[in-house]
Amino acid sequence: MISYPMKLVLAVTLAGCFSLLGSITWVMAESRQQTATEHSNSLSQSKPLATTSRKEPLRLVLPPLPPGQPPGGRRYGGARRGTCPVGNPALTALVPLTEQPTSIMNVWGLTTVERPTFWFYTPYAKGSSYPADFVLLDEESNPIYRQDIVLPSEPAVISVSLPTTAPSLSVGKQYRWFFNVYCENQKQQAPIYVEGVIQRVNLKPAIAQQLQQAQPRQQVAIYASNGIWHEALTTLAQLRQNSPQDATLQQEWQDLLIFVGLSDIAAKPLLLKN
Template identity: 50%
Template sequence: MNANSQPIKLFLVVAFSCTSLLVSLTPVLAKPTQNRSDAKTTVAQATTFNQPPIPLGPPPGGRVRGGAKRGPVGTLAACPPTKPDLTALVPFTEEDNSVINVWAQTTVERPSWFFYVPYTKDLPYTVEFVLQDRDSNEIYKNAIALPDKPGVIRVSLPTTAPALAVNKQYRWFFTINCDKQKNSPPTFVEGVIQRVELNPATVKELQTPELLKRYALYGQKGIWYEALMTLAELRQKNPQDAALQAEWRNLLGSIRLNDIATEPLLLETPSSAK
């Protein structure tokens, strides 16, 4: 063997060893990782909320944020200012004439509303949820308990309340009175909800047991209340899931409520005051 053959032989041994190592690693590197977040991430990337246009007729108007309001001359709102303010988790539009329209759709007879409440139960404030038909007739009214800490609470229409009729609009109010004598104006939010029917093909798709798929379908069809409710239920079942937290931020960010997206979700809070 000459002097040059030893380096060549060593090079071939090293090259063969590296090739063998790469071959042995290839199946590991190429094999897709099966974990809990795969499906969530895929759905999150594909989910968009398609806000439907405002229905024909008088614009719904409304108020998505509470905040301190001045009352009659010489009086001030009793509710202290907070940041964020009382907020309804509902889509809204701002028109050229500075009119805000707070409006969204549901498919169920008795939906749930979500509100960010900045005040807590240790304060002597009274809270009320009211639902009216289009002629301002009261459909449902209930006193609401303030939460233990500031956060997002759920208010659901109970089975004892009248069911929402299809294609009819209803106006809701969520009001906090911070003055026992009610001499000062309350802080409140309000908007319009309309129940609609989905086509049979979509109804069949929604029969899937996978909540993430249901959430995505509701978002694509512009059904706000069920999209929000489904995602809230998923977060309740998986409170530490980072992918679901990101999707929650994405959904609320899509309706310009980014400041509410990181607030606690208090679904265990009783909705009715004792």
Template identity: 35%
Template sequence: MIKHKSLKHLKLFAIALCVEVLFANTLPVQVQAQTRPQASKVSVTFSPPGAGKPDNSAGGASRSSAQCVQDTANGGPLATPLTPANYQALTVAERPTFFVYVPETSARKVFFSLEGENKNSHYQTTIPISGKAGIVSVSLPDSAPALETGKNYKWSFVIMCGNALRPDSPAVEGTIMRSQLNPTLTSQLEKATPLERAALYGNGGIWYDTLATVAELRRLEPNDSSIEATWTQLLTSVGLDAIATKPLL
């Protein structure tokens, strides 16, 4: 009889131990789920600066065909700068990142240049590309001079067909101006998550930093459907729906 009671007590103890272990393993997951920021709860939208008044000199544009002559047209979008058309595109970064959609191409190099208001060269470089269709990014390195606050800059992205620069080389252009953060926004950004920072930049009309922040999240979380949806909605909101679902290269 004593032996049967001992076995019964052992079984009850084993069951209690299993329940305790299961609860201990589940609790951190529940807490993590409660404390992790929900991407779907943070809305990233772009509010154009200047109370929504368009700037005819801003945004992006293309010259020539934006495609190499030897490349076969497939009916898809041509080279496109990821900038809001007809609105001034701002950044608060000293050395921002620029984004351009490049269609499938035989070219293996692109030429990027940035010039100031006096048309003096600020930075230029040649970048290798894979030839696959997708969105290419160009970040100014630490060796490049910082953008000056309140100054306008013009940038060009040229597809080097046949690995050479020619007058008829397909190219896209854009403008950028560095803005100064106000103390309130600076304080909010310091406490924000990456997605919240993107939302703050967007509400402040700071396009380049909004785009770069969401792009970085896409790279870090390539399987997160909510971040992908945020990216798609952001591009669509500024008329870039034709390339909103294209991959980041």
């Protein structure tokens, strides 16, 4: 595994200047995944269609880790050299965290769409004037997308959606992402950051048919019961945007985050886009 200080420095270099791609690729190559096998590209079992009268709290069925080198990653951004205060809670990626017997923490999730949405909690607000960005790498550790992030007016959960101008994710391939917050405008120091892996998969036809026939609330449960984290969370967030006063949706959001170990984020404000 890559040493922690080295990863931080390289994350800064990647986000600030793609001209240093060569050295970044060398480091990131150690943590990239082997191509997932065919059974990872297509979920193998259809789950029962959920109903809106479901009384059980939302739960994510964690899919097995892809074969090859573990995804690794970093769900929480801790204290670093510089002027950034330590958030409480810290900068957090809203992604499941699985631990292997070797104590390797894996921050990763599945998606079914070409351009998914990522979710983060940032304790840093716009008034801090801290630069922030999101970076996406392909399996060969090539940077394929970068986006400057405008921090919210107050600490909150925010989203980063890949636009139509971004490359589409290919089925079966794994992509590494970074969300960086820099402690000074020149980006000369290592940022506070979170890091993880996303993999796009195909759904079995039976599950896809269930989704087509289901209402959005049912879709959330279908995605979650089949291990599709990114669409489960994004669909639920969209429902909350449409009905911000719906207490049931708020509770389902909290249930889902608590289930994956994000109880400290579950009740934090959700910044919904206009």
